[in-house]
Amino acid sequence: MPDGPIGFGAMGYVGTGADAWMGGGPNGSTPSTVTYEIDNVVMSQWTGIA
Numbered sequence: 001m002p003d004g005p006i007g008f009g010a011m012g013y014v015g016t017g018a019d020a021w022m023g024g025g026p027n028g029s030t031p032s033t034v035t036y037e038i039d040n041v042v043m044s045q046w047t048g049i050a
Contacts, residue, residue, distance in 0.1 A: 010038060 015025040 008041065008043075 015023070019025060
């Protein structure tokens, strides 16, 4: 366990029409608000290697 406060961030990605593996990007049928849930997070020690 950490000795102090920690943070957590999640990044979303908006696809393009060419991203067929994601079902394509937003279009006229996409709702104005889209939500999702994260049900599992795994945290690892960063080794400093890029």
